[in-house]
Amino acid sequence: MALVEREEVLASLEDMLADAVTGRGKIAIVGGPVATGKTALLNTLVEDALEHGALPLTATCSQAESGLALAVLSQILHNAPLTPDEEERTRNLLHEGARCAMSADPLADYVDQVDAHIVHALCMVLLELAERHPLMIVVDDIQHADRASQLCLAYLARRLRFAHILAIFSQSEESWNAPTLFQTELLRQPHCRRLPLSALSREGVEIMAADIVGDDVARRFAADWHAVSGGNPLLVGALIEDHLAAADAGGAPAESEAAAEPDEIAAGDAYRQAVQSCLRRGHPLAARVARGLAVAGDPGHLDRLLDLDAGVVVQALNSLHNAGLVGADLHLRHPQARAAVLADFDRHERTDLHRRAAELAYGQGAPAAVIAEHLLAASHNGGPWAVPILEEAARQALSEGRVEPAVDYLRLADGACTDDQRRATIKTTLVRAEWRLNPSAPAAHLDELTDAMHRGHLRGSDAVVLAKALLWHGRFDDARDVLDHLGRIGSIMDAETVAEIRAARPWLRCSYTPFLAHIPRVTDMSTQAPPSAPVIGRLEAATALAAVLTKGPHPQTLADVERILRGSRLDDMSMDAVECALLALIYGERPDLAAPWCDLFFEEAASRRAPSRQARLAALRAEISLRQGDLEGAEGLAQMAVRLIPPTSWGVAVGGPLSVLLTAVTAMGRLDEAVQLVNQPVPEAMLQTRYGLHYLNARGRYHLATGDLGMALRDFQTCGELMGSWSLDSPGLISWRTGAAEALIGMGRPERARPLLDEHVARCAPGPVRARGTGLRLTAAASEPRQRPPMLRRAADMLQASGDQYELARALVDLADAYQAVGELRRARTVARQAQRIAEECEAVPLVNALTQGGPAQPAEPPRTDSGPGTLSEAERRVASLAAVGYTNREIADKLYITVSTVEQHLTRIYRKLNVTRRSDLPASLEFSTSA
Secondary structure: OOHHHHHHHHHHHHHHHHHHHOOOOEEEEEEEOOOOOHHHHHHHHHHOOHHHOOEEEEEEOOHHHOOOOOHHHHHHHHOOOOOHHHHHHHHHHHHHHHHHHHHOOOOOOHHHOOOHHHHHHHHHHHHHHHHHOOEEEEEEOHHHOOHHHHHHHHHHHOOOOOOOEEEEEEEEHHHHHOOOHHHHHHHOOOOEEEEEOOOOOHHHHHHHHHHHHOHHHHHHHHHHHHHHHOOOHHHHHHHHHHHHHHHHOOOOOHHHHOOOOHHHOOOOHHHHHHHHHHHHHOOHHHHHHHHHHHHHOOOOOHHHHHOOOHHHHHHHHHHHHHOOOEOOOOOEOOHHHHHHHHHOOOHHHHHHHHHHHHHHHHHOOOOHHHHHHHHHHOOOOOOHHHHHHHHHHHHHHHHOOOHHHHHHHHHHHHHHOOOHHHHHHHHHHHHHHHHHHOOOOOHHHHHHHHHHHHOOOOOHHHHHHHHHHHHHOOOHHHHHHHHHHHHHHHHHOOHHHHHHHHHHHHHHHHHOHHHHHHOOOOOOOOOOOOOOHHHHHHHHHHHHHHHHHHHOOOHHHHHHHHHHHHOOOOOOOOHHHHHHHHHHHHHOOOHHHHHHHHHHHHHHHHHOOOHHHHHHHHHHHHHHHHHOOOHHHHHHHHHHHHHHOOHHHHHHHHHHHHHHHHHHHHHOOOHHHHHHHHOOOOOHHHHHOHHHHHHHHHHHHHHHHHOOHHHHHHHHHHHHHHHHHOOOOOOOOOOHHHHHHHHHHHOOOHHHHHHHHHHHHHHOOOOOOHHHHHHHHHHHHOOOHHHHHHHHHHHHHHHHHHOOHHHHHHHHHHHHHHHHHOOOHHHHHHHHHHHHHHHHHOOOHHHHHHHHHOOOOOOOOOOOOOOOHHHOOHHHHHHHHHHHOOOOHHHHHHHHOOOHHHHHHHHHHHHHHHOOOOHHHOOOOOOOOOOO
């Protein structure tokens, strides 16, 4: 019903009041669903009663007071303008009437509650008063009135046809549809009229909202608010209030809600409170059915769930629909309505309903996820029958990226399972799931799984998972025991175990090399069934990583890695595959290829709410940024990694993010922070893993920065000894020789550094890779001053091609120093300017300070004419920038793919335009670009 119809009801009541004032008494029953504005309508009429010449006498009924005899009639008479004698007589009558009602049989009909003489006398008080002042008697929620008051009001109703009285009673929809004896008595009277008040239409919602939020907003959202509220004015008002609150907070600007789905409408505290108010004011059975609907989520079989008659449930659902809480599909209209219902009843009742709903859903063959959710809400594992249901629900949740509920389902299944072998499998799956949230969480299960292995209840494939978890947490003795156990079960391995062991071998080879000897070889077992796709992915990725670290980054290997990444997703089993594939690109000197893949998988991990995987990917992305010279980015990503999961949860793998963080802050000159990182305790077992190599290298870099060259040399040499003993001596993994050489050069022992650097360069991958560029830079440092400029130019070329801006800045700083050492001051200045710009971009404060405080001399600019660098063509500028930093004509020709003659012609024009006679006079304002 539209809002204008509310005005029509009010107009009808005013007409009836006008008749009553002239002595034609009337009775009006205003009915409708709960919270549809009945009380507000009556209040409006009461406020205007005196203007119409009537005295308002009001009462509000409450279910809590329905047992107090004559309580409603006492409210009506309390404010009546009676004479002192009338007051005393009325007080005595109410007292005596209440005493009679209290002594009456509670099962007797309401007409026997009070003596008829008392009823007559009390009604005569009102009838006599009406002769002096026309009365408007208003009783709200009459269905909750005590039976003695109902008796008196029914008696009065039969006698006010020719009195100056308008009696208005409001009642809820439930009593309207199933009238009591009192209501039937009223409806028999010819001067009684029913006035239905129903919910607002969409147009009514718009009119109501326009008064609060304006016409434009009301027109835009009226349909959505009507869909969520069903036209219930209380709910509409709450939705408008929530909309205004969200708009004030900047969370839901008006435009963003237009044409939104109902569950996207701003529905907050006001809406939830309004829903609860509707239920409390309605019939208790309607509230009970609403609770059952909120628990079950579906109206089917509510009679069995609530142990109610089907007809009662249908009537209650109809009431909830008319009240705007339930839609035409008999589901709650908004998720916040369900939340409000669930929050508004006893926890024990709620959990019992969920338990019954789970059993009912199981009997009906409902989906596993539905049953599991009820069991979880009831904190009840259901017993043995529920174990396969909970396992299936967990598998489905993990595949959808819903890790938290999967963990909860598996915990319930673990508690319900009575079969030791199956329980071990469940617990292994639980370890995998918890790992995605926090790697330290599964630690509580490791001892139990180890015990299950010794008792023969743990499958071989599950033992591999157990071994990986033990290795992560540095429990190496236990891990060896598990790996040795795999060797002892030998020929009784199933196909899944064989596949897992095949995938684990190259993984151990790259990260936990000392343990490779403890895992059995299963190469000869080729007759087994083919492994699953996730296991194949892990095997291929780990094999590719092992190939990069032992044989170098062959182009075909890197192509295979990208193929693996294209086919990978962060499902239940593939994180190890993704990590190994990304490491293969990183250690294969292609961080530029690894970066977009890492970003893609990080976003997927975030969408799947897997903080452990986010942290591991953030650590990898930090390593990528470090190798690209983005010190600030590397620091931020490493901090994110240890923020997503704390250092204590990282186990031995903490060496990954910690080493990046230490290296980055050291390079940025923040040694106070670096020393705190060096002093941070780390697992001793970490040095038996790949993560320990990174940590030793980072700590060595820190010692170089602080001038403790002996400690730096020891760290680098220890790192090299481990890499050599593990046959992982790859510069792409750790360039330990360059660190050791830098320490030796600093000690004044360049003759000891040169063999290390020669070996380093020989081991580098072909092409302009980062490791080769850093090697050439330090080879120049160990060479005679006159030999340094060409070496450093080649080093700068390689480092720029590799994308490492920090190492490029270091090479340019050295090149500027080298030019200054041989007296080529103009070139020194040109290169120093470029080095300073790159160093500032990298936040490499020590490099910037070296250039600005003690760097190359800054000679004055040569004389200039009106011509300048701005007059050069693009081709001439490229030639001039290379010539300015010392490249020969032949080297310029090779870099720019032009002939030497063309270079000479360009230089002739350049000298003429710039008014110089030789390349050493070229201005420092020319930008140096090795990629020109």
